[in-house]
Amino acid sequence: MIRAKPDVEALSPYVAPLEGRRSLLRLDFNESTVGPSPNVVEAIRSLPPDAYATYPEYAGLDEAFAATLGVTAKHVEAFNGVDAAIRAIFDAYGEQGGTFLTTVPTFGYYEPCAQQQGMVIDEVPYLDDLKYPLADVIRRLEARPRLFFICNPNNPTGTLMTPPAIVALARSAPETLVVVDELYAAFTGQSVVPAALELPNVVALQSLSKAAGIAALRLGFAIGHPSLLERLRRVTGPYDINTFAVVAGKAALADPDHTRRYVAEVLSARTWTLGELERLGVRCSAEGGNYMLVWPPGDLAAVVQALRDRGILVRSMARKPVIDGSFRLTIGTEAHMRRFMTAFSAVIGREVHA
Numbered sequence: 536m537i538r539a540k541p542d543v544e545a546l547s548p549y550v551a552p553l554e555g556r557r558s559l560l561r562l563d564f565n566e567s568t569v570g571p572s573p574n575v576v577e578a579i580r581s582l583p584p585d586a587y588a589t590y591p592e593y594a595g596l597d598e599a600f601a602a603t604l605g606v607t608a609k610h611v612e613a614f615n616g617v618d619a620a621i622r623a624i625f626d627a628y629g630e631q632g633g634t635f636l637t638t639v640p641t642f643g644y645y646e647p648c649a650q651q652q653g654m655v656i657d658e659v660p661y662l663d664d665l666k667y668p669l670a671d672v673i674r675r676l677e678a679r680p681r682l683f684f685i686c687n688p689n690n691p692t693g694t695l696m697t698p699p700a701i702v703a704l705a706r707s708a709p710e711t712l713v714v715v716d717e718l719y720a721a722f723t724g725q726s727v728v729p730a731a732l733e734l735p736n737v738v739a740l741q742s743l744s745k746a747a748g749i750a751a752l753r754l755g756f757a758i759g760h761p762s763l764l765e766r767l768r769r770v771t772g773p774y775d776i777n778t779f780a781v782v783a784g785k786a787a788l789a790d791p792d793h794t795r796r797y798v799a800e801v802l803s804a805r806t807w808t809l810g811e812l813e814r815l816g817v818r819c820s821a822e823g824g825n826y827m828l829v830w831p832p833g834d835l836a837a838v839v840q841a842l843r844d845r846g847i848l849v850r851s852m853a854r855k856p857v858i859d860g861s862f863r864l865t866i867g868t869e870a871h872m873r874r875f876m877t878a879f880s881a882v883i884g885r886e887v888h889a
């Protein structure tokens with residue numbers, strides 16, 4: 536067998552249990568539980584055969600997204616999902632032996648991207664109460680890492696930093712590229728944009744996967760200084776985003792009320808779910824995003840499996856530092872959360888009395 540380059544041979548890939556989920560209630564990957572605006576489906580349906588045969592065109596896409604942020608299109612660059620933006624950031628700015636500063640636990644795709652570049656990974660654990668390890672991060676930034684990621688709110692802990700605190704960190708580290716992964720900004724209403732656009736060392740990442748409901752189509756955006764975005768363009772292919780994503784993205788952005796209504800529904804379902812879990816005396820944590828961590832009584836694996844047996848998927852956080860023993864629960868509509876709570880109380884009732 537021909538060996539890949541040493542950094543690739545050594546890396547542990549991002550593996551997610553993504554198969555066989557379609558017929559189940561998917562509360563495991565923070566997707567929308569209702570899907571996109573009907574306009575998206577209509578826009579895709581009405582594409583003529585010619586659209587399938589032609590390479591994609593991108594005019595108007597960055598503009599449409601930029602308009603939702605109140606910034607100009609030169610500050611925005613579309614990618615084949617935020618995952619592809621993350622990959623491009625490491626391709627363009629990662630370097631052999633350079634330091635990648637991050638927190639742990641956090642989104643699982645950063646680490647393999649850093650490993651592929653042969654970077655040294657400096658992971659700072661969240662505090663036991665899941666607060667951001669600010670003092671430690673400030674100290675580590677003094678060593679001028681090449682790249683620093685803040686996932687805000689952090690997936691999976693929900694930890695949320697204020698935009699001014701993040702901007703202050705970025706100002707203190709002008710030689711570090713600071714990436715603010717704001718995948719769940721629609722649910723928190725908090726973003727470093729536009730404040731961070733003045734800084735030449737900050738890139739924010741946002742996506743239409745979650746609140747806008749088009750995870751399958753893959754469309755995400757990097758927002759930042761035009762010179763940074765130009766470097767990211769250099770390492771991406773000319774047609775990495777397909778026509779369906781472009782068409783769906785424009786249709787989704789043209790119906791902001793659909794996203795707004797869904798976000799409001801999720802936030803109200805979150806309050807309801809937290810109340811119910813509290814009533815059951817179950818530890819949980821839900822600071823940011825359309826997800827929360829739940830520490831079920833009894834055996835975690837057995838609870839996750841029992842929920843699956845009842846048609847509900849949640850994501851086990853077994854053996855993850857700081858949050859071992861919990862599962863991550865996506866928050867959907869109230870109807871979905873009622874279905875979850877009915878199953879969960881039955882499961883832990885059985886667990887507790889076993």
Ligand SMILES: Cc1ncc(COP(=O)(O)O)c(C=O)c1O
Pocket residue numbers: 564565615616617618619642686690716718741742743744750753754755
């Ligand atoms: C924090 C975070 N960043 C990035 C992504 C990837 O987003 P996208 O679907 O836009 O590639 C996810 C997806 O779960 C995420 O949770």
